[in-house]
Amino acid sequence: MEMTVNARDEERHGSLGLGLSLSLSIATAAPVEPPPPAAAQRAITIAPISSHPAAPVPPHPQWWNGGAGLFFSPASGMDRSLERKHHQKQQHEAAFHSHEMPFLRGIDVNRAPAGGESRTRGSCSEDEEPAASSPNSTLSSLSGKRPAATRSGDLEGSDHTPRAGGGGSDDEDSGAGGGSRKKLRLSKDQAVVLEESFKEHNTLNPKQKAALAKQLNLKPRQVEVWFQNRRARTKLKQTEVDCEFLKRCCDTLTEENRRLQREVAELRALKLVAPHQYARMPPPTTLTMCPSCERLATADDAARRPAPTGPWGPVPVRPVFVDGPARRS
C-alpha cells in the first residue's frame, strides 16, 4: 500500500494525519482503491471518536471531525519536537508520581537475568542492565540461517536464547558472520504486561522502559523494540480503518454528485421546455459550503435534513481503531 509513503510524509510535515489524500472532484469522483482483502478480513474494532470519548484513542495524534473533512491536530498543534518533549515530560512526571506501574506487580515470568550486552549506539545506562533469559518464551531455531546483521549490539549476541548445547553466556558467535537473528517469542504474561503498559502510554521514558524490562526480565532494547513495533501496528490498523472510512466518504460524495448532476439536467430540460415557468421559479439549487463542517450542501438539503450534529445533517465520524493484540482466529 502506498499509504506508508504518504504516512511518512504526513509525519514529516506534521500536518495531515491521514496519510491519504482524498482528492474528490465534484464532477469526477475519484474511485478510491479498496483496501487489500487482508485488511477487510482482520477483526477491527471501530469506535466513533466522538461518540466514545472515553474509548482509548491514539494518544497524541488527535483527530477531530469536521464533517466531510477530516482534520488532524498533531498533539494539539505542537510540532514533533515539542510533542516529544511534552510526551517525555508527561511520562517522567507520571513515573515520578506513580513511581511504579501497577500492572507490573506479580509478574515473574522469567528467571533471573544473567550477563550484559553491548550496544553499538553507545551505552545507555538502563540498557546496560543485565540481560535476561525468557524461559517461557518459545525459543527460535538455534541454527543460524543467515549471517547476523551488521548491528553488532542490540539483541544480537544476547543470551536470551540459550544455546542448545548449554552455555549461553555471550553469543558472540552470532556476530562473526555465522550467527542468526535469534527471535524469541514473548510469553503471554510478558505480552499482557506490555499491552497494559502500552495502553497507558504508547511511548516509554527511559525509567519506565528500564522498569518494564526489569520486571519482565527482558532487555530494555527489547521493550523498546516491542513498543516501536506496537506503535507501527496501531498505526497500520488505523490506516486501514481510515482507508475504509475514506472509501465510504468517497461513495457518499459520488452518490451526491450523481444526484446533483441529475438535478442540473432536469432543470436544464425544464428551462428548455417552459422558460416562463422557469423564470418565476426560485433559484433551484444553491451550492453552499457549510461553514462548520465544510460540507457541500444544497438549499434543499438544508431544508430537508434534520441537523443532529451539524447544520446539514449528520457529520461523518472518523472511526478510530481500538485495538488489542492482533490474534488470529
Next chain:
DNA sequence: AACACATATCGCGTTACTTCA
C-alpha cells in the same frame, strides 16, 4: 553564541522467524 560531535529515540521499511490453518 555558534558549531561539531556523541548519544538517544523515533518512524519506517524490511527481514527472518514462529505459529497456525
Next chain:
DNA sequence: CATGAAGTAACGCGATATGTG
C-alpha cells in the same frame, strides 16, 4: 508432514532532539 499466510521480533537507516565540549 508440507506449505503458505499471517503475525511479529529484530534489524538498518535516516531524521530529529538533546547534551557536551
